[in-house]
Amino acid sequence: MTTYYSKDHEWIAVDGDSATIGITTYAQEQLGDVVYVELPEAGKALSQGDEAAVVESVKAASEVYAPIDGEVVEANEALVDEPAKVNEDPEGAAWFIKMTVGNSDQLSDLMDEAAYKAYVETL
Amino acid sequence: MAETVADEDLKQTPLHDLHVELGARMVPFAGYSMPVQYKAGIMAEHQQTRTKAGLFDVSHMGQALLTGPDHETTARALEALTPSNFVELGHGRQRYTVLLNDEGGIIDDLMVTRPLSEDEDGKLMLVVNASRKDVDYAHLRDRLPENVTLDVIEDRALIAVQGPEAVAAVAAHAPQAADLGFMSAAPMEFDGIDCHVARAGYTGEDGVEMSVPAGAAEAIARALLADDRVEPIGLGARDSLRLEAGLCLYGHDIDETTSPVEGAITFCMQKRRREEGGFPGDERIQAELENGPGRVRVGLRLEGKAPAREGAEIALPDGPVVGTVTSGGFAPTVGAPIAMGYVPAEHSKTGTPLELIVRGKRLPATVADTPFVPNRYYRKPKA
Known part of the structure; x- marks a missing residue:
């Protein structure tokens, strides 16, 4: 399994032709206390850059974008009841969606952990 | 981000x-x-x-001082620009008011304090919004009589x-x-x-x-x-x-187009001023007091968990858009999303069902009394 990162602060853990997507610790810190999460239905087709989910903190709403093309397999419904999980374990239990890898070439547009870390340092 | x-x-x-x-x-x-x-x-x-x-x-808020020859002169000068009673404001008393434009819209909301000491009669202390300092000070300097001066406290x-x-x-x-x-x-x-x-x-x-x-x-x-x-x-x-607490944020819930009656802050208008007028936009404001305003700011409680934020449209259930949310978000003490916004007066009654449109979805909401959380302002026990 390999984990990639987007400039929009999503992580995508790829295992064969399936991927798990969430937001990074940096994104969680920037958002602050998460109070609401809106997730897509299973089966929804997403293109790279589409709005995949919405995450809202006390102060603002932010979109979570699909980092690659694919189809939503499962959404993490636990986040709907307990949005604060996004603050507690953003890169683990608080994943947002599992999706298919529709186009593995798009993974090369993303960063690896070291590159993402360096990117966050510049912000 | x-x-x-x-x-x-x-x-x-x-x-x-x-x-x-x-x-x-x-x-x-x-x-x-x-x-x-x-x-x-x-x-x-x-x-x-x-x-x-x-x-x-x-x-960041603006602190300033009005100074005139005596209390009455300074108070009347400020009364000419606001709908509040300052002549009868007691020593060491504070009052919330609004600066009005000639159309009765709100230039800013501010706090005015009369100093406690009689030696300072003729002075009124102002605290204005940070974002409106320059506008307010220019307006005051333009409109104040020559014998009342504005000093900005830096x-x-x-x-x-x-x-x-x-x-x-x-x-x-x-x-x-x-x-x-x-x-x-x-x-x-x-x-x-x-x-x-x-x-x-x-x-x-x-x-x-x-x-x-x-x-x-x-x-x-x-x-x-x-x-x-x-x-x-x-x-x-x-x-x-x-x-x-149901309190307005200038530039969001009130602005140069909203009157104090539309903004539901008529508590800043004391009886004598309501009756006598004599403030900018008094014709519009007194007519709104008499007949009710066309639109009015209301509190809104959402039924679900999704917050509706500033700019979200307010619609009648399965009906047309009738207004806009001016402030909104998750309310930590209420434990649910709340909002404020403007609706036509006929849809402003507490309990009226409405819908707030967020990302194309219609979220059920209800007109609610404000404050959403009871105020706990201090009331001095009677001696």
Whole structure:
């Protein structure tokens, strides 16, 4: 399994032709206390850059974008009841969606952990 | 997600270094670098203020002094620009008001205090919104009579301490603070430093706002933060606290197009002024008082968990759009999303079902009484 990162602060853990997507610790810190999460239905087709989910903190709403093309397999419904999980374990239990890898070439547009870390340092 | 800002263009308050030391996330606000939250986060800061006490740096707000030959002259000069009664404002009393444009729209909302000492008769102290300072001062200078002058106070900071334990924490350093009634003010020493303390605020809680010498602001803030009951609170929680308290944020819930009647802040208009008029836009405002306004600001409670924010459309159930949300978000003490916005008067009754349109979805909501959380302003026991 390999984990990639987007400039929009999503992580995508790829295992064969399936991927798990969430937001990074940096994104969680920037958002602050998460109070609401809106997730897509299973089966929804997403293109790279589409709005995949919405995450809202006390102060603002932010979109979570699909980092690659694919189809939503499962959404993490636990986040709907307990949005604060996004603050507690953003890169683990608080994943947002599992999706298919529709186009593995798009993974090369993303960063690896070291590159993402360096990117966050510049912000 | 992160905004890039030319930090060097931002002004700093006298507490800037303390905010940074305390781990605040600084953001641009009304031309200042201000703390939006500290390490605890908005939710914890909000609850801290509701249950104990929070310290807010509000030094970005404008402090100014009107000076005329006697109280009546200065009060009448301000009455000509606002719908409030200042002639009969007592010594050491404070009043919320609005500067009106000639159409009866709101140029700014502000606090006005008459000094406690009779020696200072002829003076009125103003605290105005940071974002409106330049507009307000230009307007006042343009409209005030020659014998009433406006002096902008640049050498003082403003610190708010809010929450059920706020006054006790302040009184440990300034014992006279405990004797102030709500919307009263007095000069007093805080650990020997000359301050001006008002029992007021913008959170719905008991508390004070202290005008302090800029050079002493950090020492005063540190003395208060050394108290276990007090934690620093950023602008994020200030916004969720005032929203729950049903209080307007200028430029969002009220602006140059909204009248005080539409804005549902007619409590700033005392009886004599309502009857006599004699303020800018009095024709419109008196007609709205008489016949009701066309649109009015209401509180809104959402049924689901999704917040509706500023700009969301307000619609009738399965019907047309009738208004707009002006403030909204998750309310930590209510534990649910709330909002405020304008609707036609005929749809403004408490309990009216409406829909708020968020990302194309219609979210069920109901017109609600404000404040959303009961006010806990201090009422002095009758002697």
